[in-house]
Amino acid sequence: MxxxxxxxxxxxxxxxxxxxxxxxxxxxxxxxxxxxxxxxxxxxxxxxxxxxxxxxxxxxxxxxxxxxxxxxxxxxxxxxxxxxxxxxxxxxxxxxxxxxxxxxxEVWLCSGQSNMQYEMRKNSKVKKPDTSTVNSPVDELQRAHNPNIRIFLATQKNLQKTDSTHSDWSVAEDSALRAFSAAGYFFAKNLNHDLNVPVGIISSAVSGSRIEPWVSPDAFEAIPYFKTNDIKVEGDPGKFYSKMIEPLAPFALKGFLWYQGESNCFLGETITYTYKMEALINSWRKLWSNKNLPFYYVQIAPYYYTQGKGPVTYTEFTEPELREAQAMALQIPHTDMIVTTDLNDDLKNIHPPFKWEIGRRLELQALTNTYGQKQVISSGPMYKGMKTNANRIILEFKSIGDGLVSHDGKPLSDFTIAGADGKFVPANATIVGNHIEVSAPSVNAPVAARFAWSESAQPNFYNRNGLPAVPFRTDNPLKFTLTAN
CATH class of the missing domain: 2.60.40.10 (Immunoglobulins)
Incomplete structure (x- = not known):
C-alpha cells in the first residue's frame, strides 16, 4: 500500500x-x-x-x-x-x-546605492539651504494619485521568482510609492508633466553597494586600462548585474539614471572609478543592444568623509577627486551629470534629503539631451579653459545658460589659486562677462586655480538658471582615454 x-x-x-x-x-x-x-x-x-x-x-x-x-x-x-x-x-x-x-x-531605469534607493517615506518637512520650507517626499505621498505614472521596484528576490499574479507594477501612490526611490519618482513626475505622456520608472538599487557589482565581469576585461595597469577589480563584480539588471533586459527602455559613488569614495578612488563607469555603461548598453542609450548620473554631494570609517586615510580632497573622476566620465558619449553641492544641509549625513531636486535636475538632462528641448538649461557652469594675465587667472566656462552669477549675491566662494610652489590659497573671484577672474595678493604669478576643492564646499557660483557650477581644478594630472568601440 x-x-x-x-x-x-x-x-x-x-x-x-x-x-x-x-x-x-x-x-x-x-x-x-x-x-x-x-x-x-x-x-x-x-x-x-x-x-x-x-x-x-x-x-x-x-x-x-x-x-x-x-x-x-x-x-x-x-x-x-x-x-x-x-x-x-x-x-x-x-x-x-x-x-x-x-x-x-516613456520608461527609464534608475539604479545605484542608498541615495537612489532612498525611499519616499523617509522625510518629513525639511528646509532647503536657502531656509525656505518646501514640500518633502512625505508631503508628496498625500497628493500622488496620477494613474499615468507607474513604478516597478526590483529586488534581489522578486526578480528571481515566477508567479501568476503579474502584480509588481503599481500606480505611483500609497504603500507602493512609500517604498519607492524618491529621486526616481520625482524624475518620473516631472517627465510626465513636461511630456504629457505616461511614464514608467524602474528602480533597481542596493544600499551601500559599490559600482563593481553592477557591472558585467567581462566588461572590465574589455577595458585596456585595467589590464595595462594590472588592476584586479574587486567588490563582487557582476553580483547585482546578474540578479538585478540582467532579468530586466530586454524590456524596452529610453535610458538609465545612476546615483552612486559614496561607497567607492570610501576607498579613495580617482581615475579608476572613471574606467569603472565606462565598464558599467558599456555593459548595460550591450545588454540592451543599444550603444546610444542615454546615461544620466548624479555627482555625489558634500559630506565629511574625513570623519567616516573606511580603508583609506582621508583628506579634504578625497571627495573632490572622486567627483572629478565622475565628471571625467562625461567623455563617454550620450552621458550627462548633475551637480549636488547645494543639496546637503547636514554634512554629517551621507543621505541628502532633497531628492525632489535630484529628480528635477535629472529630468532637465533628459529634456535637453534625449527629448531635444534645447531651450531647457540642464547644467550649471562647467570649466572649459584658463589663461593667465599678470597676477590673475581668467577662467572660461561652458553651460553658462543665461549668464554667470553669485547665487546669494555675496562674493564668490570656494575659489583657490596657486603659484609655481603649488600652495593653494583662498582667491578673490570676480565675474567679468562670461568668465571669472581669480587672484590673491600673495600669488604674483598664478599657474593653477581650483573651485569647490574640498569635501565641505557649498559654493555660491551658479548660472542664472539656478544650477550650481561643477567643481574643478585646472591642474588635473589625470587623463581618461575612452576605449575604442
Missing part, C-alpha cells in the same frame, strides 16, 4: 512538473499596469514548452513566435505611439496569459 502511494505521488508530481513546463511563464518585469516604451520596438518574452507556438496580441497587433529548444521565446511588437488608454496584452500558448491596464509612454 505504501508503495502504491509513492507511485501515485510520483505520477502527480511528474504531471504537475510537465504541466508547469508547458505553461507560458513571463519574467517579473512583464505585468499588469506596466508602461511600454513608445516609438521603438517592444520585446515581449518568456518561457514555455520547447517548440511551442506563442502569439502575442496588443493594440491591433498580433505577433507569433516559436520557443527554442530550451523553451525560450520572444516576439517584438512594432513601435507604438504614447497612449493613456489602458489596454490588455494577451499571450497565447498552451495556456493564455492576459496582462491588463497597460499604457504606452
Amino acid at each position: 505504501k508503495g502504491i502511494k509513492i507511485i501515485v505521488c510520483l505520477i502527480i508530481t511528474c504531471h504537475c512538473s510537465t504541466t508547469s513546463m508547458a505553461q507560458v511563464v513571463l519574467p517579473k518585469i512583464l505585468g499588469n499596469g506596466m508602461v511600454l516604451q513608445r516609438n521603438q520596438p517592444v520585446p515581449i518574452w518568456g518561457t514555455a514548452k520547447p517548440g511551442e507556438k506563442i502569439t502575442v496580441k496588443f493594440n491591433k497587433q498580433s505577433k507569433t513566435g516559436v520557443t527554442d529548444a530550451s523553451g525560450k521565446w520572444m516576439v517584438i511588437l512594432n513601435a507604438m505611439q504614447a497612449s493613456v488608454n489602458p489596454a490588455t496584452l494577451t499571450i497565447i500558448g498552451s495556456n493564455t496569459v492576459e496582462l491588463h491596464d497597460i499604457l504606452v509612454g
Whole structure:
C-alpha cells in the first residue's frame, strides 16, 4: 500500500512538473499596469514548452513566435505611439496569459546605492539651504494619485521568482510609492508633466553597494586600462548585474539614471572609478543592444568623509577627486551629470534629503539631451579653459545658460589659486562677462586655480538658471582615454 502511494505521488508530481513546463511563464518585469516604451520596438518574452507556438496580441497587433529548444521565446511588437488608454496584452500558448491596464509612454531605469534607493517615506518637512520650507517626499505621498505614472521596484528576490499574479507594477501612490526611490519618482513626475505622456520608472538599487557589482565581469576585461595597469577589480563584480539588471533586459527602455559613488569614495578612488563607469555603461548598453542609450548620473554631494570609517586615510580632497573622476566620465558619449553641492544641509549625513531636486535636475538632462528641448538649461557652469594675465587667472566656462552669477549675491566662494610652489590659497573671484577672474595678493604669478576643492564646499557660483557650477581644478594630472568601440 505504501508503495502504491509513492507511485501515485510520483505520477502527480511528474504531471504537475510537465504541466508547469508547458505553461507560458513571463519574467517579473512583464505585468499588469506596466508602461511600454513608445516609438521603438517592444520585446515581449518568456518561457514555455520547447517548440511551442506563442502569439502575442496588443493594440491591433498580433505577433507569433516559436520557443527554442530550451523553451525560450520572444516576439517584438512594432513601435507604438504614447497612449493613456489602458489596454490588455494577451499571450497565447498552451495556456493564455492576459496582462491588463497597460499604457504606452516613456520608461527609464534608475539604479545605484542608498541615495537612489532612498525611499519616499523617509522625510518629513525639511528646509532647503536657502531656509525656505518646501514640500518633502512625505508631503508628496498625500497628493500622488496620477494613474499615468507607474513604478516597478526590483529586488534581489522578486526578480528571481515566477508567479501568476503579474502584480509588481503599481500606480505611483500609497504603500507602493512609500517604498519607492524618491529621486526616481520625482524624475518620473516631472517627465510626465513636461511630456504629457505616461511614464514608467524602474528602480533597481542596493544600499551601500559599490559600482563593481553592477557591472558585467567581462566588461572590465574589455577595458585596456585595467589590464595595462594590472588592476584586479574587486567588490563582487557582476553580483547585482546578474540578479538585478540582467532579468530586466530586454524590456524596452529610453535610458538609465545612476546615483552612486559614496561607497567607492570610501576607498579613495580617482581615475579608476572613471574606467569603472565606462565598464558599467558599456555593459548595460550591450545588454540592451543599444550603444546610444542615454546615461544620466548624479555627482555625489558634500559630506565629511574625513570623519567616516573606511580603508583609506582621508583628506579634504578625497571627495573632490572622486567627483572629478565622475565628471571625467562625461567623455563617454550620450552621458550627462548633475551637480549636488547645494543639496546637503547636514554634512554629517551621507543621505541628502532633497531628492525632489535630484529628480528635477535629472529630468532637465533628459529634456535637453534625449527629448531635444534645447531651450531647457540642464547644467550649471562647467570649466572649459584658463589663461593667465599678470597676477590673475581668467577662467572660461561652458553651460553658462543665461549668464554667470553669485547665487546669494555675496562674493564668490570656494575659489583657490596657486603659484609655481603649488600652495593653494583662498582667491578673490570676480565675474567679468562670461568668465571669472581669480587672484590673491600673495600669488604674483598664478599657474593653477581650483573651485569647490574640498569635501565641505557649498559654493555660491551658479548660472542664472539656478544650477550650481561643477567643481574643478585646472591642474588635473589625470587623463581618461575612452576605449575604442
